[in-house]
Amino acid sequence: AQSVTQPDIHITVSEGASLELRCNYSYGATPYLFWYVQSPGQGLQLLLKYFSGDTLVQGIKGFEAEFKRSQSSFNLRKPSVHWSDAAEYFCAVGPTGGGNKLTFGTGTQLKVEL
Amino acid sequence: ETGVTQSPTHLIKTRGQQVTLRCSSQSGHNTVSWYQQALGQGPQFIFQYYREEENGRGNFPPRFSGLQFPNYSSELNVNALELDDSALYLCASSSTSGRANEQFFGPGTRLTVL
Numbered sequence: 001a002q003s004v005t006q007p008d009i010h011i012t013v014s015e016g017a018s019l020e021l022r023c024n025y026s027y028g029a030t031p032y033l034f035w036y037v038q039s040p041g042q043g044l045q046l047l048l049k050y051f052s053g054d055t056l057v058q059g060i061k062g063f064e065a066e067f068k069r070s071q072s073s074f075n076l077r078k079p080s081v082h083w084s085d086a087a088e089y090f091c092a093v094g095p096t097g098g099g100n101k102l103t104f105g106t107g108t109q110l111k112v113e114l
Numbered sequence: 115e116t117g118v119t120q121s122p123t124h125l126i127k128t129r130g131q132q133v134t135l136r137c138s139s140q141s142g143h144n145t146v147s148w149y150q151q152a153l154g155q156g157p158q159f160i161f162q163y164y165r166e167e168e169n170g171r172g173n174f175p176p177r178f179s180g181l182q183f184p185n186y187s188s189e190l191n192v193n194a195l196e197l198d199d200s201a202l203y204l205c206a207s208s209s210t211s212g213r214a215n216e217q218f219f220g221p222g223t224r225l226t227v228l
Contacts, residue, residue, distance in 0.1 A: 004156075036219075043118075043204055044157070044219040090156050100147050100208055100217060101170055104156030 002027045002093050006105035013081050014113045021076040021108050023091030032094040033074040034102065035065055039087045047089075050074065061085070086112045116141050118207050118220035126226045127195050135190040135223045137205030145169075145210055146188040147217060148180060151202040163188055164210070192225075200227045 003026045013019050025031060032051050036044040048059025055067040065076045074091060088109050092102045119138045127133050139146050145164045149157035159172035163182035177193040186207070192199055202224050206217035 041224075043120075043221040044206075046216070046218070049216065092156075100145055100162050100206075101159045101172065102147075102149075102157070102206075102217065103159070106154075106156050 002031065002095070002103045004091050004093055004103055004105035006089075006091055006108050008108045009106070010109045010111065012111040012113060015083050016080050019076075019078045019081045019085070019110070021089050021091075021110070023074045023076065023105060025072050025074065025091070025093045027072075027093055029096060030069060032096055033065075033067060034092040034094065035059065035063070035074075035076045036090045036092060036104075037061075037087050038090065038107075044090065047076070081110075081112055083112045083114055086110055118205060118218055120203075120205050120220040120223050122223060123221070124224045124226075126228065128228050129195055129197060131195050132191065132193045133195060133225060135192075135203050135205075135225070137188045137190070137207075137220060139186045139188070139205075139207030140218050143207035143209045143218070144186050145208045146182055146186065147206045147208070148188070148190045149204040149206065150174070150199075151204055151222070152198075153201070157204055160190070195227045197227050200225060 005024045034049045035047040047063050050067045088107045090107045091105045094102045121136045147162040148160040151157040161171040166182045179191045181189045202222040204222045205220045208217045
């Protein structure tokens with residue numbers, strides 16, 4: 001069964017500092033990988049996705065993520081965090097064989113200090 | 115292009131009651147998936163509907179049921195509500211003509227069971 005681990009429940013960074021959110025997955029093959037962001041009381045917004053090809057993917061709002069097959073990881077990064085980035089971030093995997101079931105991690109809550 | 119919409123925004127029910135949540139998919143999308151997000155957790159896949167048929171189900175009991183209509187909108191029905199059903203219910207739509215796993219989420223319905 002596929003699973004996703006986000007080891008950091010809470011992260012606090014200063015505005016302007018760099019950010020890395022960790023995500024590890026368990027899957028029999030290379031899955032589709034996603035990062036979503038959720039602001040308080042809101043639904044999920046897709047930040048970026050990896051299906052195949054270049055292992056460094058660029059997303060919206062200046063985010064990027066790197067797929068590392070050897071480490072089963074898909075960490076999210078941003079060079080300079082803005083106060084508006086404070087939110088909860090979810091990593092998710094989806095099956096490459098078809099179907100739309102996404103398996104999510106438990107999320108990382110990001111706090112940005114001014 | 116209209117995004118995914120859900121109604122109602124908030125709902126309060128008592129244990130044992132039944133509830134119906136509604137979702138309108140994004141224009142051009144024919145697949146709807148439902149997720150339950152308990153407080154402090156990542157979303158959990160409930161089921162998916164494609165062409166008015168259930169097309170995949172997560173680990174949820176039969177009292178969770180759904181419908182999809184010819185216009186691809188969908189309903190989630192929950193019978194015999196339990197306290198643990200209190201959660202944010204998210205609907206996501208996608209198009210089988212594109213990347214099968216690229217889902218677009220609505221803002222959710224917050225259900226409170228007392």
